[in-house]
Amino acid sequence: MHEISCVRQFRKIGVVGLGYVGLPLAMLAGIKGCDVLGIDLNKQKVATLLSGSSYISDVPDQELQALLSAGNILIQSDYSELSDCDVIVICVPTPLTEWKKPDYSSLIGAVKGIAAVLRQGQLVILESTVAPGITETTVLPLLEAGGQIGGKDFFLAYSPERIDPGNKSSGLHNTAKLAAGLTERCLYYAQQMYQSLGIEVIPVRALAIAEMAKLLENTYRDINIAFINELAQVCHACNINIWEVIDAAASKPFGFQAFYPGPGVGGHCIPVDSVYYSSWARANGYPAKLAEHARLVNAAMPKYLADRISELLQSVGKVLSGSNVLVLGVTYKQNIADLRESPSVELIKELCRRGCNVCFHDPYVSEISLNSAQIERVALDEHVVLRQDCLVLAVAHSAYNFAWLSEVSTLIFDLTNGMARFPQEKIKKL
Ligand SMILES: NC(=O)c1ccc[n+]([C@@H]2O[C@H](COP(=O)([O-])OP(=O)(O)OC[C@H]3O[C@@H](n4cnc5c(N)ncnc54)[C@H](O)[C@@H]3O)[C@@H](O)[C@H]2O)c1
Incomplete structure (x- = not known):
């Protein structure tokens, strides 16, 4: 690469899509002193943010309110003022x-x-996860439709997001981002933009490499979780404790990373990105059989777990149909309020299909919709717990009092190993 010396100032930043990815970025830019224009088509979300209330747990209301009252951030649904921005970052789903x-x-x-x-002169950065080639073959021609040429009249880069909602130690400020440009100058400007926000950038040579790297990061997780979910089933059939197996293997100081079994894989990223990868591979004539099979294994976990709950109830002389089951935790992972693609919601649906009387509790979620019906969470008190034939610990939120649960319940199926230190026979493990 030859040296490009042109230095640009990114004073006004437009962020399109104010969700888990876009809102934290808009906030960081505002905190760093940029003028921020946040655009979201969802008028209810715009109104909520303008009232100073954040729907993303990693974004505190006070920070949002401070930026709004200082006039550092404008939030709206109208795109027209994006033409005033030096850079436009796309963070749509x-x-x-x-x-x-x-x-x-x-x-x-x-x-x-x-x-x-x-x-003219604007930098457009795509952060949404896409299959290799999309920035160049879909985004670029649409931007060029008005006659401006990418890399000359405007600049285009791809920089996938690596945010991990709810993770207190790794965030935007301390996680390096990959970035690639349509041209060297596009990449150079993208690097300058992120560095001006204090974000380290790892440049990669081509757009498709950055796009594929994002799919690799997440498909890698989907495949490894599927492997451990399958291993958990094999171990159960052979009467081997999967959790002790993982702990034993994890003592190896190199060449092994521990993954844990559970009700499946949720969230907006891992189960989705793995399909973006395998669909793209198939469209290019290479069936990505391992990724496709991993998806099937993870997606089948709710059915497998419903079978296990049925067996557990049979072992105490009950049948699944008509039994009362309380599912603890419905978000897709611990300590956040995100329900997207949540496997524990799928487990609840499966139990309902099998005639079970299912209720749920989650400290972060007050109601869920099941086949268009809204189900409210129950209180987690002794009265409710004593009515249950089985408790299923699907998400081990830190707010749960495991010692109390182990005392008051009659049967617990622990999918998380959250109750590992309680030895009672009535606590059964995945
Ligand atoms: N959530 C994560 O942890 C995460 C992590 C890394 C990457 N990603 C990727 O980042 C992208 C965004 O994900 P997210 O989780 O922030 O999604 P999100 O659903 O939380 O937020 C996206 C926002 O975009 C808005 N929107 C939709 N269409 C729009 C449009 N045409 N114009 C303006 N606003 C629009 C929606 O109303 C929503 O508020 C996705 O491609 C996702 O795969 C997400």
Whole structure:
């Protein structure tokens, strides 16, 4: 790479999509003294943020309120003022369709909206997760539709997000980001932009490398979790304690990373990105059989666990249909309020299909929707627990009092090993 000396100032930053990825970025830019224009099509979210209330647990209300009252951040649904920005960062969702295929409709909508107001000299950075090639073959032509040329009239980069919601030790400020540019200058500007926010950037040579690296990071997790979920089933069938097996293997100081079994894999990233990878591979003539099989294993965990709950109830002379089961934890992971793709919600649906009387408790979630019906959480008190034939600990939120649960319940199925230190026979492990 030859030296590019042009230094740019990024005083006004536009962030399109104010969710788990976009809102923390908009906040960081505001805190660093930039003028921020946050755009979200969801008018209710815009109103909530403008009232000074954040719906992302990693973004405190007080910080949002301080930026709003200082006038550092504007939040709206209208794209027109994006033309005043030095850089526009796209953080819209890239989910799956009903048929479990990549859904680029939000991304395409956002890029068309940006293209309509694109001004010469602007830098556009895509942070949403996409399959290799999308920045160059989908985003670029849409931005160029008005006649401006990428790399010359405007600049385009891809920089996948690595945020881990709820993780207190690793965040935007201390996690290096990959970035790639359409041209060297595009990459150089993207690096300058993130560095001006105090974010370290690891440059990569091509857009497709950065796009693929993001899919590798998350598909790697999906595959390893599927392996351990499968191993948990094999170990159970052979009467071997999977948790002790993992602890033993994890004593190896090199070449092993511990993954843990559970109700499956949730969230907006891992189960989705693995499908973005395997669909893209198949479309290119290479079926990614390992990733596809991993997805099937993880997605089948709720059914497997419903079978195990049925066996547990049978062992105490009860049948699943008509039994009362309380599921503890419905978010996709510990200590956050995110329900997206949550496998424990899938477990609840499976238990309902099998005729079980299921209720739930989660300190972060007051209601869930099951097949269009809203189900409210129950109180976690002795009266409720004593009515249950079985408790299922699906997410080991720190707020749970495991000692109390181990005393008051009659049967617990622990999917998390959160109750490892309680030896009672009535506590059964995945
Ligand atoms: N959540 C994570 O932990 C995480 C981590 C890394 C990468 N990602 C990726 O980042 C992207 C964003 O994810 P997220 O979790 O922030 O999603 P999100 O659903 O929390 O937020 C996206 C926001 O974009 C808004 N939106 C949708 N279409 C829009 C449009 N055309 N214009 C303006 N706003 C629009 C939605 O209303 C929503 O508020 C996805 O591609 C995701 O895969 C997410």
